[in-house]
Amino acid sequence: MPELVFFSGTMDCGKSTLALQIEHNRSARGLQGMIFTRDDRAGEGKLSSRLGLVTDAVEVADDQDLYAHLVHHLSQGGRADYVIADEAQFLAPGQIDQLARVVDDLGVDVFAFGITTDFRSKLFPGSQRLVELADRVEVLQVEALCWCGARATHNARTIGGEMVVEGAQVVVGDVNQAEDIGYEVLCRRHHRRRMTAATARAGALSPDVLPIASA
């Protein structure tokens, strides 16, 4: 049975790498995929992994109908034995419904990859719809780690290393960018306390508070 599978995890846990591996294994056996992405850090129409691999992809537009795109492609004699959708958190809920329709009406597997929650630990609308509709939600096995060594479960947005909780939901960026706007993965405890690697280090280095002399 064809499936809609949502591979989910924090930033930097290997989602795009897995997407590229799925694409490689299938294309090595003569299958042809349709690859969608949106706002990849490598630029428009790219699906990239931090391991250095990159492939071309269809850059999804705001109002694009993904089901209609597949039907048009097939009607022109194209093939689509499977679909990969990376950065799926950026897709609109309606586009996730269209991917479900690709599975149900066209009988094509859809593998979607994305982060579930934003820097405020709120669901992205596209990810929410995937959780609602997917046949399976798979959490990636390679765990990203918080600076404390615990499994990272949350994404923090940072400015100059400090966690921020105000701002637009979508700001394309990367981890390990101490300057300017960046991201850092944290365990829930440290996300709740807004403790990033930089602020934890600063706290550890600050001198003990001197006792207040009594009058």
Ligand SMILES: Nc1ncnc2c1ncn2[C@@H]1O[C@H](COP(=O)(O)OP(=O)(O)O)[C@@H](O)[C@H]1O
């Ligand atoms: N220099 C490196 N050596 C080995 N593995 C690396 C290196 N850089 C990144 N990685 C691996 O790549 C993962 C990030 O992969 P990527 O597919 O870009 O993540 P995602 O799409 O989930 O953000 C890291 O968690 C790590 O396992």
Ligand SMILES: Cc1cn([C@H]2C[C@H](O)[C@@H](COP(=O)(O)O)O2)c(=O)[nH]c1=O
């Ligand atoms: C938490 C969070 C992330 N983003 C952006 C930052 C990156 O461009 C992508 C995630 O990419 P990855 O391949 O999973 O590392 O999402 C965002 O726009 N808003 C957020 O809150």
